[in-house]
Amino acid sequence: MSRANSILLVSCKSKSGAEKYYLPAIATAGWEGAVTLLTPGDPLPDLDTAAGLLLTGGHDIHPCHWDAAEAVHARAEVDSARDTLEVPLVRAVWERNLPILGTCRGEQILNVALGGSLIQDIPDHFGCEASRHQHGDADHPDMHHRVQLAPGSRLRALLGEDVFLVNSRHHQAVKVVAPPLTAVGWHLDTVHPETGPIIEAIEATDPARWVFGVQWHPENLVGLKGPAGDAARDLFAAFVAAILQRL
Numbered sequence: 001m002s003r004a005n006s007i008l009l010v011s012c013k014s015k016s017g018a019e020k021y022y023l024p025a026i027a028t029a030g031w032e033g034a035v036t037l038l039t040p041g042d043p044l045p046d047l048d049t050a051a052g053l054l055l056t057g058g059h060d061i062h063p064c065h066w067d068a069a070e071a072v073h074a075r076a077e078v079d080s081a082r083d084t085l086e087v088p089l090v091r092a093v094w095e096r097n098l099p100i101l102g103t104c105r106g107e108q109i110l111n112v113a114l115g116g117s118l119i120q121d122i123p124d125h126f127g128c129e130a131s132r133h134q135h136g137d138a139d140h141p142d143m144h145h146r147v148q149l150a151p152g153s154r155l156r157a158l159l160g161e162d163v164f165l166v167n168s169r170h171h172q173a174v175k176v177v178a179p180p181l182t183a184v185g186w187h188l189d190t191v192h193p194e195t196g197p198i199i200e201a202i203e204a205t206d207p208a209r210w211v212f213g214v215q216w217h218p219e220n221l222v223g224l225k226g227p228a229g230d231a232a233r234d235l236f237a238a239f240v241a242a243i244l245q246r247l
Helices: 015-028 080-095 105-113 122-126 154-159 227-246
Strands: 007-011 034-038 050-055 100-103 145-149 163-166 181-192 196-204 211-214
Touching: 007 015, 007 080, 015 034, 015 227, 050 080, 050 105, 050 227, 080 100, 080 105, 100 105, 100 227, 105 196, 105 211, 122 181, 145 154, 145 196, 154 181, 154 196, 154 211, 154 227, 163 227, 181 211, 211 227
Parallel strands: 007 034, 007 050, 050 100, 100 211
Antiparallel strands: 145 163, 145 181, 181 196, 196 211
């Protein structure tokens, strides 16, 4: 497949939101090719021209995708229509070994589609205050949420930092990591005696695959100075570089 006819797929809740926050991030990272924005109700695209998949943030994932007997949590805002689009999409793109980057909900659906599960409500599971992982918004990122990366992880090598501040706006999180993935980032101040610290980043165990998920919103940080902005720019740059390398 040539660069001229390759397409970057972006799965999103709102096409206008993706155009405002995600497309500038990937453009700044060097992507000059075509982009197809996918929202619930859109058919699965022809993957013969797909170059990679970006899974963006949004509402919650229905627990039926990891446990048919688990009820929807009272505080969950399930987006079943988006689940219907993204679960088969992730699996199909994974089968083709294309680069995948998931942010926030995107990290969660990546994990679920490949066989993992989620914590449906962080305050309920960890017994922490409701505001601990809910700060700021897309236009005003609140940077006091610390992430620790595994020193030997590929994500650590890509981002160049062991510990840095990120923005945090979520109440669900990865619980059981999918078999082909591994946890490589945590928020060490939110810990459960059985499940350990809350997972903030995952990556493919196979080093031949460029597949990463992060629980924060790097698309809102690419314009910032300092370690968080550097890490956000490095993440999108690595994603685009991985796509271009395959073309």
